[in-house]
């Protein structure tokens with residue numbers, strides 16, 4: 001092939017994502033060995049008022065897995081999947097990865113991106129729903145990292161745009177539907193049709209849920225609960241359509257932390273399994289719709305603790321897969337980048353969304369999922385950065 005024929009490809013590919021010149025995968029981070037566990041937990045809980053007892057207990061969850069959280073490996077796989085997907089679709093957009101709580105740290109990666117000349121960065125957080133923990137806290141971390149770079153004298157700070165919540169994007173939901181179908185198929189035939197679908201997500205303080213999106217608009221539990229209910233219904237409906245059997249379903253919570261006197265979302269998954277068993281349910285599939293990969297909250301709280309609870313009760317259970325590095329999720333991320341890029345260029349865009357809530361906003365409004373204190377947050381209407 002002559003250079004003349006090859007040449008036009010590069011600028012066109014670059015143009016697809018314009019004005020973005022990079023994607024940042026922004027995640028939670030996790031320890032990679034026993035020596036990392038305590039410093040990691042200190043990073044996560046600094047200033048959070050988590051009881052010491054709870055921290056010791058959670059430390060044991062990590063030590064039980066050799067001090068290694070699976071989350072970093074899962075993010076590396078997602079990075080590979082994103083790069084493969086982008087390359088396969090002519091999208092010439094470099095992908096970086098940084099974490100809030102462990103190496104590679106967000107600040108270091110943003111510094112590297114600035115040094116690489118990236119000026120306009122699309123950010124995908126590995127958290128699909130609204131809430132302080134799932135959204136604003138990541139935006140505060142972005143603001144902190146930008147402030148550090150400014151202090152260090154980085155002349156031109158990159159602009160960061162957080163991609164919209166993707167809880168209802170088909171590329172996030174469809175793999176979970178397949179996961180539920182596979183889990184049902186793995187249950188003994190005689191309990192399969194009566195199995196409950198137990199959708200789970202991270203519990204958060206009820207006060208945080210109520211302010212995760214205006215209660216006047218979303219009702220009790222705010223946008224956080226409403227978005228999860230919408231996804232749960234979409235999955236339950238699809239499973240009914242696919243199997244010809246409607247199954248009872250519930251949204252429950254896991255991984256509660258914090259002081260006992262502070263109310264968090266309930267019921268807890270283990271209590272719920274007990275109640276289901278007492279009410280005569282023959283089996284259950286636990287569906288962790290609140291999480292993007294099979295990280296420690298899934299491996300310990302569901303696969304270890306809740307599964308042991310079910311065994312004790314004699315209740316057959318299965319746990320269905322999270323999206324992880326599913327190629328359909330990688331394609332969804334590409335869709336979100338291109339959609340936002342077109343919107344930033346002022347073009348009309350079609351936005352994919354299942355369920356009743358429609359596509360989420362691009363830009364968090366002032367006061368959306370409010371801060372716990374007066375901390376600046378980037379990538380929203382109240383961002384102090386361009």
Ligand SMILES: CC1=C(CCC(=O)O)c2cc3nc(cc4[nH]c(cc5[nH]c(cc1n2)c(C)c5CCC(=O)O)c(CCC(=O)O)c4C)C(CCC(=O)O)=C3C
Pocket residue numbers: 028029030031041044045048050054055058069070071126127128131133134202203204205255256257258290291295296297
């Ligand atoms: C909504 C939400 C998500 C989902 C959205 C998202 O993914 O971002 C999430 C994810 C995760 N949470 C994780 C780990 C932890 N979360 C903690 C504590 C807390 N989580 C909270 C909320 C959430 N957390 C809250 C309100 C707290 C209380 C302290 C505070 O207000 O900040 C603690 C402290 C000990 C404890 O008490 O459990 C740990 C160790 C890991 C890594 C797992 C791994 O290593 O594989 C992941 C992906």
Ligand SMILES: [Fe+2]
Pocket residue numbers: 130131135136364368369
């Ligand atoms: Fe938000």
